[in-house]
Amino acid sequence: xxxxxxxxxxxxxxxxxxxxxxxxxxxxxxxxxxxxxxxxxxxxxxxxxxxxxxxxxxxxxxxxxxxxxxxxxxxxxxxxxxxxxxxxxxxxxxxxxx
Amino acid sequence: xxxxxxxxxxxxxxxxxxxxxxxxxxxxxxxxxxxxxxxxxxxxxxxxxxxxxxxxxxxxxxxxxxxxxxxxxxxxxxxxxxxxxxxxxxxxxxxxxxxxxxxxxxxxxxxxxxxxxxxxxxxxxxxxxxxxxxxxxxxxxxxxxxxxxxxxxxxxxxxxxxxxxxxxxxxxxxxxxxxxxxxxxxxxxxxxxxxxx
Numbered sequence: 001x002x003x004x005x006x007x008x009x010x011x012x013x014x015x016x017x018x019x020x021x022x023x024x025x026x027x028x029x030x031x032x033x034x035x036x037x038x039x040x041x042x043x044x045x046x047x048x049x050x051x052x053x054x055x056x057x058x059x060x061x062x063x064x065x066x067x068x069x070x071x072x073x074x075x076x077x078x079x080x081x082x083x084x085x086x087x088x089x090x091x092x093x094x095x096x097x098x
Numbered sequence: 099x100x101x102x103x104x105x106x107x108x109x110x111x112x113x114x115x116x117x118x119x120x121x122x123x124x125x126x127x128x129x130x131x132x133x134x135x136x137x138x139x140x141x142x143x144x145x146x147x148x149x150x151x152x153x154x155x156x157x158x159x160x161x162x163x164x165x166x167x168x169x170x171x172x173x174x175x176x177x178x179x180x181x182x183x184x185x186x187x188x189x190x191x192x193x194x195x196x197x198x199x200x201x202x203x204x205x206x207x208x209x210x211x212x213x214x215x216x217x218x219x220x221x222x223x224x225x226x227x228x229x230x231x232x233x234x235x236x237x238x239x240x241x242x243x244x245x246x247x248x249x250x251x252x253x254x255x256x257x258x259x260x261x262x263x264x265x266x267x268x269x270x271x272x273x274x275x276x277x278x279x280x281x282x283x284x285x286x287x288x289x290x291x292x293x294x295x
Binding site: 013014017018021024025028031032034035044045048049051052055056059060063064070072073076077079080081083084087088090091092094095 | 117118122123126127129130131133134136137138140141142144145148149160161164167168171172174175177178179182275276279280282283286287289290294295
């Protein structure tokens, strides 16, 4: 895929951004279609979480340029994400105990 | 780069030794704190969603909010295209894309206000139930972030019109872009946990 961080003097980088946008729009459309069809709750939840993770990853990697930027930025961003995931999991586990 | 900004960056030796732009480093640290802020709200919402009945959730208009999600994703595209434009020295392109970003952000906020009014009409308010409290707190704080982003986009647009940014100096545009994309990522998560699952 086109390197989206290095300056280019043609439209390659912009085309790369548009491709990422089209992927995000397509995933959102798939999510909306999935809400209209009868999926089991557990399957739907798993699929929605996977699609959401995919969308968030696309934005962070390509639009926020973490794919090419310093790994220090990645570490700064990922550490709280991991803590929040752990916190949310614990909250759900405590909810399951009620 | 101006002599002022060179002198300014000299004050941030740690950032220089890491070969990092201190403004960008500062923005990522701020976004990390924002992850914790929204993480607390999201964890609380999930806890209540798992433990309490939420019949009000049936009132949520997933298709309308899905379209609003599409609007926010489109605005993120406008921001990166604006950054791409100024990196290529196209100031007018940056101004155009920032204007479209602010417009799409305002449309998103309009959709959110419409949703809030519609829910309030059905009796779902901040005080009506735990669902109402956690829903309005979570989406309301996100909406506030979008509002701040719209104002920031307009300020960046005015600075672009005054010639502040160029192909060589556009850190301000990049910092705004990081904030706006983060707000987009938060919405992607909220859309899933509030409206889809």
